[in-house]
Amino acid sequence: MIDDIIFGLGFVAVIEGLVLALAPNRLKQALLLLVTVRSEKLSVIALIIIAIGVALIWWARR
Numbered sequence: 001m002i003d004d005i006i007f008g009l010g011f012v013a014v015i016e017g018l019v020l021a022l023a024p025n026r027l028k029q030a031l032l033l034l035v036t037v038r039s040e041k042l043s044v045i046a047l048i049i050i051a052i053g054v055a056l057i058w059w060a061r062r
Helices: 002-022 024-036 039-061
Strands: none
C-alpha cells in the first residue's frame, strides 16, 4: 500500500516537472487564467478531476 502511495506521488512529481520543463510559459498563462475563474467553478472542476482520478485508479486496480 505504501509503495502505491510513494509511486503515485513520484508520478505526480514527474508530470508536474515535465510541464514546468517543456511549457513554462503555458503554465504561467494557465495560472493567470485560474485567477479569473470563480471559486465555486474551480471547486466543481476539482471535484470532477478527483472523480476521474478515482475512476482511473479503480479501473487500473480491478
